[in-house]
Amino acid sequence: MAVLRQQPPSRRRLHPASPLCILFVLLSLLLSILSITSTIKSSTKIITTKPYNQPRPLNVDEIGNPYHNFGLFETDYEQMLNNLKIFVYPDIYGNSSSPFSNIFVPIPNPTNPKLGNYYSEHAFKSSLMRSSFVTMDPDRADLFFMPFSVNAMRNDRRLHSESSISDFVARYAGKIGSELGFWNKSGGADHFFVCCHSVGREAASKNWELRNNAIQVTCSSSYFQRFFLPHKDVALPQIWPRPEETLLNPPVAREKLVFFSGRVQNSRVRQDLLAMWENDGDMYINTLNQSLPYLEGFKRSRFCLHVKGYEVNTARVCDAIHYGCVPVIISNYYELPFANVLDWSKFAVIIRQEDISLLKKILLSISDNNYLEMYNNLNIIRKHFRWNEKPQRYDSFHMIIYQLWLRRNSHY
Structure with missing residues (x-):
């Protein structure tokens, strides 16, 4: 009896040009590419991974630098350097006939550690007189500096009390308004004074225009302080004359x-x-x-x-x-x-x-x-929080000047 052998099912051969064949080849290539990419990523991860407790490096672009918009600030700052002019009332140069000339002239050693909390007031005046912002022509001036020192008045027996200081300042504002006339063009809005003593908050209290129009550059920059207006006045950093620290403790x-x-x-x-x-x-x-x-x-x-x-x-x-x-x-x-x-x-x-x-x-x-x-x-x-004997770019002096620059046209 003849034994019949079961024949295997016939295999259908794919034509090289058939759509099914093309799809099969493409799928094979895609799987190969995905496999290679996964291997590369895995290798890179192994190479670059750091211990979990090692801080990642500072990425300023990611966290944001400490400026709101440094590019805008820098552009405006350069405009300030090239254009701003300040007229300083001549009392700062001393007047031998005035019994109160000591209230206006810069002190001989503004870096004296004994100045302590009031250092910024004197450092600003000395820096300004060394700078290129000062003009002797009031017609070119954007701003006018009243150079009286509240700290000097506080240390003068004739003017020690807050009431006496505010009387003196009110008389001085009236004097420059009547004698020189620059005050009257803006009602004092383009004038400024600087103080870092706590009694300075009352210094302008007895002259209406000085109190409401002039720019107060002060350490006591409180919203709660009745004579401080943030849109008009300037916060002065209270800085002690410390030795320079070039290398910080890590x-x-x-x-x-x-x-x-x-x-x-x-x-x-x-x-x-x-x-x-x-x-x-x-x-x-x-x-x-x-x-x-x-x-x-x-x-x-x-x-x-x-x-x-x-x-x-x-x-x-x-x-x-x-x-x-x-x-x-x-x-x-x-x-x-x-x-x-x-x-x-x-x-x-x-x-x-x-x-x-x-x-x-x-x-x-x-x-x-x-x-x-x-x-x-x-x-x-x-x-930005450092005074220099000779003013340097972006130091405290220039940052304060920049704040004044922003307020130079407030009276228009």
């Missing part, structure tokens, strides 16, 4: 989370701060009787507190910037210097006075990467 050498040292008698906010955090081991918060020297605290801490005292301003903000310690500002209504140019949120922490109980929680919530970005931004903006 973050790894800053073992304390928080540092604050200062008197508490004249500030309820500071009293609350001390009551809540004095005994916290991560913070160094104490009165002036401290074991850690004041300047060392700024060098060895990550965050340094500026807490409202008698005024909204203290030199601690600029001390923190000077020594590379991220400022923590606890001072309601404080108009921060150069806030229309600098984005303070990129290099400082601002906390409401009512949130002191949350201080540690807020600071610990800042990641290492964000802290390093703030620290790097401090390095960028430090030059």
Whole structure:
């Protein structure tokens, strides 16, 4: 009997040019490409991956630099350098017949450490007289500087009281208005004066035009202060004459989370701060009787507190910037210097006075990467909070002049 063998099913051969064949080839190529791409990505990831606790490098384009718009600022700044002119009333050159010439002339040594809180007032005057902004022709002037010194008046027995100082300033404004006439063209809106003493807030109180029209460049820049108008007046940074710090203490050498040292008698906010955090081991918060020297605290801490005292301003903000310690500002209504140019949120922490109980929680919530970005931004903006014997580009003097430049046409 013959055995019948089962024949295998016949295989259909694909014609090379058939659509099904083309589709099969394309799918094969696509799968190959995807496989190769995946391998490359995997290899790259292995090469570039960093340990989880290593901070990523600062990417200014990603986080935003500490300026609102540096390009716009820089362009306008160059226009200022080339065009701004300031007339200084001649009292600044001294008048041997005047019994009050000491109130107007620059002091011989504006970098004297004894000037302390009032250094910025004198440094501005000295810097201005060394600059190219001064013109002897009042018809070319965009602005007029009244060179009286509130600090000098405060130290003069004849003019010590706030009432006497405001009387003197009111008489002076009336004198220049009647004798020279430049005041009358704008009602004083193109005139400015500079002060960093707390009594300066009342200096313009007895002359209506001086109080409401003239530009006040002041350290006591508080929204809550009745004679300070942010759109008209200028916040002056309160800077002590500190030695230059060219090399800042790196973050790894800053073992304390928080540092604050200062008197508490004249500030309820500071009293609350001390009551809540004095005994916290991560913070160094104490009165002036401290074991850690004041300047060392700024060098060895990550965050340094500026807490409202008698005024909204203290030199601690600029001390923190000077020594590379991220400022923590606890001072309601404080108009921060150069806030229309600098984005303070990129290099400082601002906390409401009512949130002191949350201080540690807020600071610990800042990641290492964000802290390093703030620290790097401090390095960028430090030059704006420094006075130089000879004014330099973008230093405190030029930043104040830029603020005046922005207000030069406010009377038109």
